[in-house]
Amino acid sequence: MKKVLSVLFTPVLLLGLSTQAQAHDPPDFIGAVWQWPETHLPVLDADLSEWDIIPEEFWITEQSVVQSTARTWIYTGDLDVSSISFRWIPTWNEETNRIYWAYERFDDKYQLGNESVETTVDADHSGGSFWDLEGQTDEEKARQRGRHAQISHYWFDNGQAREGEWNWFWMTQATWYDTPPYSDHSYWFSGTAPNSFEEMRQRAEWWSVYWDDFNWEDPAGSVLHDFEQDEIIGLTGHVFDTDAELADDCNCHSRWALSPNVESFGDADFLADWVMLGVDESAFEGIAPTSVEDNTWGQIKASFGK
Numbered sequence: 001m002k003k004v005l006s007v008l009f010t011p012v013l014l015l016g017l018s019t020q021a022q023a024h025d026p027p028d029f030i031g032a033v034w035q036w037p038e039t040h041l042p043v044l045d046a047d048l049s050e051w052d053i054i055p056e057e058f059w060i061t062e063q064s065v066v067q068s069t070a071r072t073w074i075y076t077g078d079l080d081v082s083s084i085s086f087r088w089i090p091t092w093n094e095e096t097n098r099i100y101w102a103y104e105r106f107d108d109k110y111q112l113g114n115e116s117v118e119t120t121v122d123a124d125h126s127g128g129s130f131w132d133l134e135g136q137t138d139e140e141k142a143r144q145r146g147r148h149a150q151i152s153h154y155w156f157d158n159g160q161a162r163e164g165e166w167n168w169f170w171m172t173q174a175t176w177y178d179t180p181p182y183s184d185h186s187y188w189f190s191g192t193a194p195n196s197f198e199e200m201r202q203r204a205e206w207w208s209v210y211w212d213d214f215n216w217e218d219p220a221g222s223v224l225h226d227f228e229q230d231e232i233i234g235l236t237g238h239v240f241d242t243d244a245e246l247a248d249d250c251n252c253h254s255r256w257a258l259s260p261n262v263e264s265f266g267d268a269d270f271l272a273d274w275v276m277l278g279v280d281e282s283a284f285e286g287i288a289p290t291s292v293e294d295n296t297w298g299q300i301k302a303s304f305g306k
Contacts, residue, residue: 024127024234024273026259031235031274033099034058034091037281039289041093042100046188046203050290051102053283054089060237060258061087068238068257072248075241079256083108084241086256088117092276097227098207103154107241110191110200112161114242114253116168122149122234122268123210123225131171131266145171146214149234149268156187156204167206171266174216182219183208197243229278234271236264 034054036042042050062085067074086105092098103117122130130149132141146169153168155161162168166185167178177183185206191199213223227233236258244252257264264270 025261025264025270026272029258029272031060031090031272032058033233033235033274033276034089035229035277035279036091036093036100037279037284038093038095040284040287041096041290042091042102042205043290044184044186044205044207046186046205048102048104048203048205051089053287054091059087059089061085062256065239065256065258066260067254068260068262069253069255070262071253073246073250073253075243075251075254077251079254083243084239084254084256086117086239088237088239090119090235090237090274092227094227094229096207097224098209099227100207101205103156103202103204105200105202105239107200107202109197109243110157111197111242112157113155114240114246115157115200116153116155116161116240118151118153118238118240120149120151120234120236120264120268120271121208121210122271123227124148124212125232125234125273126212127234127269129267142173142216146216148212148214149271150208150210150214151265152208153240154185154204154206156185156189156202157200158189167208172214172216174214174219176219181209227276229276231276232273233276234268235274236271 062079062081065079084107086103088101088103091100093100099121101119107115126148130146132144136144150169151171153170155166159165165178167183169177183206185204187202187204189200189202191201210225211222212225215222239256241254241256242252244250246253258272259270261270
């Protein structure tokens with residue numbers, strides 16, 4: 001069953017939602033992106049205790065999702081929390097202009113490449129295809145893919161799934177997006193080596209910037225999105241789970257998502273709507289500031305051109 005997050009909207013924001021949020025999927029869902037104050041940014045250390053300040057209803061869990069795959073090896077049963085349980089959350093900060101993610105997972109049978117979490121963000125809420133279009137040349141296709149919305153698979157298993165990679169923006173030929181100043185991460189996992197369908201537990205934190213115009217050949221020329229409070233963005237997440245070797249009719253593979261659609265892989269019209277919240281100052285009363293980098297958004301933007 002889907003969990004619909006309850007958010008208190010101002011009249012101005014409600015007016016914006018009526019025009020901006022109507023096209024996305026699922027239609028009855030509006031997520032809320034919690035904002036960290038600059039003094040309390042999450043420290044990337046895979047310790048999620050600082051995230052406990054965020055109310056439970058902001059998290060997407062196994063209770064929030066449905067099956068979302070059209071592959072022949074689809075698992076057709078109900079989600080079994082003794083097999084797979086998880087939670088994930090997007091948050092943000094206006095000064096750093098990043099989305100900060102947290103993710104936690106238990107998996108009774110972990111199998112490398114088919115056990116990722118995938119996120120997609122259409123930061124300017126422009127919608128439409130971010131995959132290649134019919135009739136495009138190879139050069140035009142390369143430029144179109146991921147241009148106005150970005151999608152990545154993430155693995156947190158010491159780089160075993162993707163030969164050292166943790167962040168795979170799979171539709172682009174770019175190789176520069178997975179390190180600062182574009183993204184960074186920290187994770188922890190327990191259990192045996194994640195390659196033999198054995199039990200695995202994971203915790204991860206990462207952040208990323210996002211682009212209104214991503215140019216895989218030109219990092220400096222790519223146009224970053226400047227996130228603002230109260231704006232609506234397109235965003236979704238998929239948790240992949242495979243409990244046997246993939247084969248037709250194996251009834252073993254899942255893509256757990258907010259909606260059953262499969263078109264979100266390349267069409268931003270099928271992403272969910274999320275609102276960028278302001279800081280709830282009361283939540284941080286009496287909590288000591290974190291030791292954070294002294295990068296303002298202006299300093300971060302300047303670093304992209306270096």
